[in-house]
Every structure is written in structure tokens, then in C-alpha cells.
Amino acid sequence: xxxxxxxxxxxxxxxxxxxxxxxxxxxxxxxxxxxxxxxxxxxxxxxxxxxxxxxxxxxxxxxxxxxxxxxxxxxxxxxxxxxxxxxxxxxxxxxxxxxxxxxxxxxxxxxxxxxxxxxxxxxxx
Numbered sequence: 001x002x003x004x005x006x007x008x009x010x011x012x013x014x015x016x017x018x019x020x021x022x023x024x025x026x027x028x029x030x031x032x033x034x035x036x037x038x039x040x041x042x043x044x045x046x047x048x049x050x051x052x053x054x055x056x057x058x059x060x061x062x063x064x065x066x067x068x069x070x071x072x073x074x075x076x077x078x079x080x081x082x083x084x085x086x087x088x089x090x091x092x093x094x095x096x097x098x099x100x101x102x103x104x105x106x107x108x109x110x111x112x113x114x115x116x117x118x119x120x121x122x123x124x125x
Contacts, residue, residue: 002026002114004096009119016086016123022079022096022116033099034079035112036070038092038121047107048094049081059105063089086123093118 008020020036035050049060049070058070069082079096097112104111 002029002098004029004098004114004116006094006096006116006119009094009121011122011124012086014086014088014123014125017082017084018086018121020081020083020094020096020119020121022081024077024098028077029079029098029114030075030077031102033102033104034070034072035097035099035105035107036079036081036094037097037109037112038090038094039118040089040092043092045095045109047109050099050105050107051079052105053102057103057105059107061107083121086121088123088125091121091123093120 003025006022033052036048039045051058051070055072067085071080095118096116098114100113
């Protein structure tokens with residue numbers, strides 16, 4: 001079983017940037033695709049971005065395309081989400097998740113079998 005721990009959340013003004021990190025303990029996720037999801041207050045959790053096991057393919061939800069970048073660390077046991085030009089509507093708890101498959105890079109939650117506890121991102125206007 002892999003444990004995922006997110007970090008890097010916080011309070012930032014609109015237009016600012018944050019970099020989220022996700023680290024694994026226990027088993028690694030180097031051979032799996034990974035994703036980021038978020039859940040805003042009163043809303044369902046939604047897909048943000050995903051990356052294949054080798055970082056070769058990435059995929060983004062339309063609301064974050066061009067502003068967010070998902071990447072993997074050189075050791076492939078860390079995952080990042082660089083968030084630029086943040087907007088108040090980006091305020092949410094952000095979760096990293098491990099896919100069941102190496103090459104899946106979509107947004108279907110059933111394709112992910114391990115989840116972190118989340119990190120809060122708050123963007124003030």
C-alpha cells in the first residue's frame with residue numbers, strides 16, 4: 001500500500017503562484033500514472049491534471065490549462081503541481097492520486113486507487 005502526502009498549499013493573492021508536492025511512502029508510484037484533483041467547498045471533487053508514469057504525456061482540465069503544470073520529480077517518487085496566475089475559483093483542497101495503470105492520464109476517479117489527505121489552497125481576490 002502506498003501512502004501519499006501532499007504539501008505546499010496555503011493562502012495566496014489572485015495572480016500569484018503556488019507549487020504543490022506529493023510524496024509517497026511505503027510503496028512508490030514511479031511505475032504508475034498520477035493525477036491531481038481538487039474539491040471546493042460545497043462542490044464535488046474534480047479532475048485537475050494527470051501525467052503518465054514516465055512523464056511523457058500530460059492532460060489538463062480546461063479551467064487550469066495554460067496556468068497549471070504537472071510534473072514528476074527526477075526520482076519519480078514525487079509529484080508536483082505548479083500553479084500560476086491563480087484565481088479565487090481555484091480555492092479548494094487539492095489531492096494527489098495514483099492511477100491503477102501506468103499510462104492512464106484521464107480524469108475518471110475510479111481509475112485511481114490511492115489518495116492523499118489533501119492540502120488546502122486559498123486564493124484571495
